Amino acid sequence: MTRTVRETLLTIALCGGIGVFSAAVLLGASRSPDPTEAAGVFPPWWSRQAVLAAAGQAGVIRDLGAVPFIVVIRDPAGQAQARLQAAGALFSVGPAGSFACGS
Template sequence: MRSIRVASLMKALATGLVVVLTVLPALAIAARPARPFEAAAVFPPWWDAARVRAAVAPVGEISATGRMATVVTVIGGTDVAAGLRAAGAWFILNPALIGCAVRPGATS
């Protein structure tokens, strides 16, 4: 009886691993910024808004802020993502995935 449970558990774990290994690369590709001049960045949660602004300033301009001051959308030069990583961002995302995309021709 115990060996049947272990076998069922191993089968479930193997299935879960296959699903995760299939889905994760697709999510990683979808999360990458679509345009090199615009990206959403997530900075450490203990940073305040002033520190985030100071980190972003050399990279570009903050076009939107999330509910937390550490989540920002930045518009800048040709490779905003690399600059944000160097500035201390934990994650770089496609702004469209978090609802912060700046639409061409949109006004604030």
């Protein structure tokens, strides 16, 4: 095996490993031990008013993220993540994962 092929395979393996690790972290962060709270990440091009209106439809706004398109809500019915996604969030994470949101 030549050096170029070896370097290419190493690069592919490294990128694949980073991708698998990132997916595992995201899945771990999205699992919420408390299904009543979640942080929703809305489209960044939405206005702050549109984000707050959508999050307010999903549940009670508990906290705001460091950026204007992240909002933490509370849904007493225990469907916080599903309600955020139904309201237009690109994705949502449990409160344990919201540390990255700056909230």
